[in-house]
Amino acid sequence: MTESIAISSGKGGVGKTTIAVNLALTIAKLGKKTLLLDADLGMANAHIILGLNAEKNLDDFVNGNTNINKIVVEVNSKLDFISGGSAIHNLLNLNETERYKIIKSFSSLKKNYDTMIIDVGAGADASSTGFMAASNKNIVIVVPEPTSFVDAYGLMKAANFDHKLQNFGIFVNNSNNEVHAKNYYDRFQVIFSKYLDINSNFIGCLKTSQNIKNSIMSRRPVVLDKTNQEEIYSFQAFSKNLEKIKTNDSKGIKFFED
Ligand SMILES: Nc1ncnc2c1ncn2[C@@H]1O[C@H](COP(=O)(O)OP(=O)(O)OP(=O)(O)O)[C@@H](O)[C@H]1O
Numbered sequence: 001m002t003e004s005i006a007i008s009s010g011k012g013g014v015g016k017t018t019i020a021v022n023l024a025l026t027i028a029k030l031g032k033k034t035l036l037l038d039a040d041l042g043m044a045n046a047h048i049i050l051g052l053n054a055e056k057n058l059d060d061f062v063n064g065n066t067n068i069n070k071i072v073v074e075v076n077s078k079l080d081f082i083s084g085g086s087a088i089h090n091l092l093n094l095n096e097t098e099r100y101k102i103i104k105s106f107s108s109l110k111k112n113y114d115t116m117i118i119d120v121g122a123g124a125d126a127s128s129t130g131f132m133a134a135s136n137k138n139i140v141i142v143v144p145e146p147t148s149f150v151d152a153y154g155l156m157k158a159a160n161f162d163h164k165l166q167n168f169g170i171f172v173n174n175s176n177n178e179v180h181a182k183n184y185y186d187r188f189q190v191i192f193s194k195y196l197d198i199n200s201n202f203i204g205c206l207k208t209s210q211n212i213k214n215s216i217m218s219r220r221p222v223v224l225d226k227t228n229q230e231e232i233y234s235f236q237a238f239s240k241n242l243e244k245i246k247t248n249d250s251k252g253i254k255f256f257e258d
Pocket residue numbers: 009011012013014015016017018019040043121122173174206207208209210212213216
């Protein structure tokens with residue numbers, strides 16, 4: 001069975017794509033056969049952070065021009081990638097039928113994967129919560145700012161209301177250090193567990209880092225450079241904590257299920 005893990009956020013620009021790409025590389029490095037899916041349709045840019053150009057992408061698949069197996073790109077021996085395309089294609093307003101077609105297609109992938117990491121678009125619209133519900137596990141990225149807190153709260157509320165999702169792993173990006181990140185999570189958790197019927201775990205954090213900024217500019221993911229010890233460690237700790245997240249057993253279609 002492939003474990004599918006959705007990375008989402010309420011507020012945009014909090015680091016989802018950076019985190020999804022480096023987490024996928026880290027899990028692959030640990031030996032698991034991994035697939036990274038850019039499902040931020042309309043605003044897809046994981047290929048830019050990953051430093052590759054996919055010839056075909058989900059846009060070609062949705063429009064019937066190609067088979068799902070033909071849009072899988074090999075990044076390295078353990079990591080494959082499916083690109084969402086560029087920001088100027090037709091997937092911005094993906095309808096339910098098209099989303100269903102994408103999710104359904106994963107059971108016909110020829111290769112087997114241990115893990116799939118999904119970069120989901122920001123916000124709590126039907127597309128984002130639909131991809132979250134199709135995944136086994138859900139991660140919400142927050143940054144220590146009130147706007148991020150309010151938007152993450154709104155996202156979890158919507159995912160819970162629309163799809164009965166109850167379990168979330170919370171990752172704090174742009175923290176000063178681990179104590180700062182945990183304190184922020186604790187304060188957040190007290191509020192949302194009072195008003196929402198959900199369970200959560202603190203599953204990791206990342207400091208604001210010049211190495212990350214440089215890695216985006218050079219289109220070479222931060223964990224690929226051995227000198228970036230602190231960031232590599234953060235992603236290794238994060239990948240170990242994935243097992244803490246409880247699986248969501250929502251109804252409806254799931255990735256890799258017939
Ligand atoms: N820990 C960090 N330290 C420094 N810069 C960071 C960090 N995390 C993310 N960034 C920077 O923040 C910017 C936004 O990151 P990213 O594109 O990954 O966010 P996103 O949540 O995927 O955005 P969107 O909602 O638009 O998809 C990028 O320029 C990235 O380099």
